[in-house]
Amino acid sequence: MAEVLVVVEHSAGAVKKVTLEMLTLARSLGEPSAVVLGAPGVAAALTDKLGEYGATKVYAAESSDVDGHLVAPKAAVLASLIGEVQPAAVLLGSTQEGKEIAGRLAVKLDNGLLTDVTDLAADGTATQVVFAGSTIVKSKVTRGLPLVTVRPNSLTPSPAPATPQVSTVDVSVPDSAKLARITDRVAEAKGARPELSEASVVVSGGRGVGSADNFKLVEELADLLGGAVGASRAATDSGFYPHQFQVGQTGKTVSPQLYIALGISGAIQHRAGMQTSKTIVAVNKDAEAPIFELADFGVVGDLFKVIPQAAEELRKRK
Amino acid sequence: MKIVVLVKQVPDSGVERTLRTDDNTIDRGSANNVINEMDEYAIEEALRLREANGGEVTILTMGPDKAAESIRKALSMGPDGAVHVVDDALRGSCAVATSKVLAAALGRLSPDLILCGAEATDGRVQVMPHMLAERLEIAALTGARKLTVEGSTLTIERQTDEGYEVVTADTPAVVSVWDTINEPRYPSFKGIMEAKKKPVETLALADLGIDAGEVGSAGATSAVLEHSRRPVRHGGTKVTDDGDGGVKLVEFLASEKFV
Numbered sequence: 072m073a074e075v076l077v078v079v080e081h082s083a084g085a086v087k088k089v090t091l092e093m094l095t096l097a098r099s100l101g102e103p104s105a106v107v108l109g110a111p112g113v114a115a116a117l118t119d120k121l122g123e124y125g126a127t128k129v130y131a132a133e134s135s136d137v138d139g140h141l142v143a144p145k146a147a148v149l150a151s152l153i154g155e156v157q158p159a160a161v162l163l164g165s166t167q168e169g170k171e172i173a174g175r176l177a178v179k180l181d182n183g184l185l186t187d188v189t190d191l192a193a194d195g196t197a198t199q200v201v202f203a204g205s206t207i208v209k210s211k212v213t214r215g216l217p218l219v220t221v222r223p224n225s226l227t228p229s230p231a232p233a234t235p236q237v238s239t240v241d242v243s244v245p246d247s248a249k250l251a252r253i254t255d256r257v258a259e260a261k262g263a264r265p266e267l268s269e270a271s272v273v274v275s276g277g278r279g280v281g282s283a284d285n286f287k288l289v290e291e292l293a294d295l296l297g298g299a300v301g302a303s304r305a306a307t308d309s310g311f312y313p314h315q316f317q318v319g320q321t322g323k324t325v326s327p328q329l330y331i332a333l334g335i336s337g338a339i340q341h342r343a344g345m346q347t348s349k350t351i352v353a354v355n356k357d358a359e360a361p362i363f364e365l366a367d368f369g370v371v372g373d374l375f376k377v378i379p380q381a382a383e384e385l386r387k388r389k
Numbered sequence: 390m391k392i393v394v395l396v397k398q399v400p401d402s403g404v405e406r407t408l409r410t411d412d413n414t415i416d417r418g419s420a421n422n423v424i425n426e427m428d429e430y431a432i433e434e435a436l437r438l439r440e441a442n443g444g445e446v447t448i449l450t451m452g453p454d455k456a457a458e459s460i461r462k463a464l465s466m467g468p469d470g471a472v473h474v475v476d477d478a479l480r481g482s483c484a485v486a487t488s489k490v491l492a493a494a495l496g497r498l499s500p501d502l503i504l505c506g507a508e509a510t511d512g513r514v515q516v517m518p519h520m521l522a523e524r525l526e527i528a529a530l531t532g533a534r535k536l537t538v539e540g541s542t543l544t545i546e547r548q549t550d551e552g553y554e555v556v557t558a559d560t561p562a563v564v565s566v567w568d569t570i571n572e573p574r575y576p577s578f579k580g581i582m583e584a585k586k587k588p589v590e591t592l593a594l595a596d597l598g599i600d601a602g603e604v605g606s607a608g609a610t611s612a613v614l615e616h617s618r619r620p621v622r623h624g625g626t627k628v629t630d631d632g633d634g635g636v637k638l639v640e641f642l643a644s645e646k647f648v
């Protein structure tokens with residue numbers, strides 16, 4: 072079977088969930104090979120996890136050039152690896168970085184690309200959900216190999232243990248790929264909550280939450296459910312919660328098992344970021360709020376009464 | 390500093406959007422077409438740089454005749470002029486072909502800085518800045534929430550899942566911006582009047598030395614095979630809080646095995 076390259080997303084020495092999802096998908100298409108791009112020494116810590124989800128090979132492309140610049144060096148390394156391996160398909164995460172690498176690869180290889188893919192069939196037919204989750208599209212790369220970015224939380228990862236053979240990839244990055252230098256990385260406190268785009272539970276607050284201080288309620292409910300916290304644009308624009316947690320058209324797209332919308336009316340731009348969630352719960356004082364058209368369960372009421380009571384009930388049941 | 394801002398006309402993301410049933414392309418005929426919202430932040434950033442450092446700001450748009458409306462709207466915010474790449478053969482162009490056309494147009498303009506929105510609200514593909522950088526062999530600084538220019542050095546801050554990165558490059562470069570970077574101005578009456586007289590150069594594929602077969606549906610590197618409406622979600626149970634709304638909510642979560 073032909074190799075399927077999975078470009079590993081990792082952070083702080085751990086494999087991100089979308090990578091496990093991609094390995095699971097890759098197994099239905101061919102032999103999954105994981106490609107680790109990063110600083111020297113980064114691959115060793117990831118190999119076991121990649122093997123657990125079926126990677127039969129791990130290509131380690133480690134270099135400070137890869138780590139110290141925006142995506143151009145990664146695309147350069149991948150382009151030569153693709154030329155060597157001639158894979159059946161290349162999968163990347165549908166994240167800002169994954170899409171950017173894919174875009175450069177598409178130009179380098181004069182190859183089509185498909186982003187935000189939720190499924191890929193063995194014949195190369197990809198499924199995408201577009202326009203605020205309202206339309207399903209089946210599409211295909213018609214020039215070159217299937218080069219796709221896979222939307223996080225599109226499938227459930229399942230283990231299939233393999234013992235990967237690790238090979239080191241020679242990293243030679245041309246100067247033209249080293250133009251955008253990362254001079255600093257500043258960590259911002261994010262606590263123990265799961266990452267928004269990967270979380271299986273997301274609790275979001277909107278304008279109805281009313282203030283930054285009141286977002287503690289949203290956080291409390293999220294923590295009781297082991298979820299991530301999100302916010303509508305109205306909430307981030309009002310300064311209630313930081314912008315990186317914005318869910319919607321101009322923010323993150325999430326597709327968790329459970330999405331709870333608190334004080335969010337459900338404008339189409341917000342729905343764009345959460346409409347494909349499996350189960351949706353809403354609390355809003357306006358019975359006519361459009362969010363209720365999507366919600367599997369809705370409570371019309373004051374969230375400052377409903378949420379503390381729900382939190383209390385959850386604590387009781389623990 | 391010579392700045393080019395990429396502006397795309399898109400169907401309004403605030404209303405229902407559809408694909409055409411005949412060829413699976415975006416139905417631009419029935420849609421209310423507007424400037425891609427994120428591009429307004431790029432225009433604003435360009436105008437601020439011009440106010441601080443002098444120079445000129447040019448809008449570059451690829452799109453059908455109708456896109457001229459969005460170009461005038463963009464010009465009413467204050468840019469000096471525009472270039473509109475318009476050609477029937479461009480219909481149905483994929484991202485790879487679009488980048489080829491825009492890169493050719495940018496090659497004629499040779500700007501110091503190319504600014505664009507971080508994504509278009511129709512495709513949400515986010516690849517154009519890096520595709521252009523790849524073709525033009527210049528730097529791409531993407532997803533900026535802050536941009537600083539000192540001489541020929543550009544520095545951005547970009548949000549990551551862990552915090553933010555500081556990234557720097559020399560001009561020429563392409564910089565894409567998120568809506569956190571500034572607050573776009575509203576066009577003034579004077580701006581709207583002046584926009585009518587500002588120069589808009591139109592370019593066809595032949596002017597860019599690109600063959601019609603390389604772009605549009607004919608030259609596309611990917612194809613939409615079919616599309617369908619996603620099953621409409623129907624609201625489920627809706628209860629009014631009578632003092633036990635929180636408990637009912639948790640009971641629902643329990644029935645769905647979330648607790």
